[in-house]
Amino acid sequence: DIQMxxxxxxxxxxxxxxxxxxxxxxxxxxxxxxxxxxxxxxxxKLLIYAASTLQSGVPSRFSGSGSGTDxxxxxxxxxxxxxxxxxxxxxxxxxxxxxxxxxxxxx
Amino acid sequence: xxxxxxxxxxxxxxxxxxxxxxxxxxxxxxxxxMHWVRQAxxxxxxxxAVISYDGSNKYYADSVKGRFTISRDNSxxxxxxxxxxxxPEDTAVYYCARPLWQRxxxxxxxxxxxxxxxxx
Numbered sequence: 001d002i003q004m005x006x007x008x009x010x011x012x013x014x015x016x017x018x019x020x021x022x023x024x025x026x027x028x029x030x031x032x033x034x035x036x037x038x039x040x041x042x043x044x045k046l047l048i049y050a051a052s053t054l055q056s057g058v059p060s061r062f063s064g065s066g067s068g069t070d071x072x073x074x075x076x077x078x079x080x081x082x083x084x085x086x087x088x089x090x091x092x093x094x095x096x097x098x099x100x101x102x103x104x105x106x107x
Numbered sequence: 108x109x110x111x112x113x114x115x116x117x118x119x120x121x122x123x124x125x126x127x128x129x130x131x132x133x134x135x136x137x138x139x140x141m142h143w144v145r146q147a148x149x150x151x152x153x154x155x156a157v158i159s160y161d162g163s164n165k166y167y168a169d170s171v172k173g174r175f176t177i178s179r180d181n182s183x184x185x186x187x188x189x190x191x192x193x194x195p196e197d198t199a200v201y202y203c204a205r206p207l208w209q210r211x212x213x214x215x216x217x218x219x220x221x222x223x224x225x226x227x
Binding site: 001038085087096098099100 | 142152157167202213217220
């Protein structure tokens, strides 16, 4: 099965900073990758699918890129409400594995 | 609007069984594959199982294969997860999830989750 790795596992950044999270698949998955945001005590929220398509209603400061095995989620200007854990997920075929998550907080 | 409401969680001893349900409303249930995703306390998301729109295809995570069975009753708009031979490591909040579209297994809609605790 394809494994999903995220880095870093956690980061601390200042408001207004550009933040980049990386997700790597152990085999190519084309662009079958989604990103989720999960705030404490809440259900996950879909941010991006097809590696770079922003889900409706998601702020434009979020963006995704990549294809094959290497993907990134970028927050162009970190806001206090972006404190959360971010997960990538492959969906090219079962199992639809999630990455281990990246916890983002404010410095 | 789309609503997914899980039920059936609780405390169960290791080796015992439990059946979770997910009642769906606000969309045409029969046209969507449906999934279960779980999250152990303080841990990340783990995809568990998927069932096709008509129940003909099912896939499972290796961690639950042979012990869990996903099923659906399209006449009742309800998704199920039968969990047998439960282990302490199955302790988690279990979410049912619906994809955004009828194709593409990424999840726009989630239930509120039901907590399963496996402990003696």
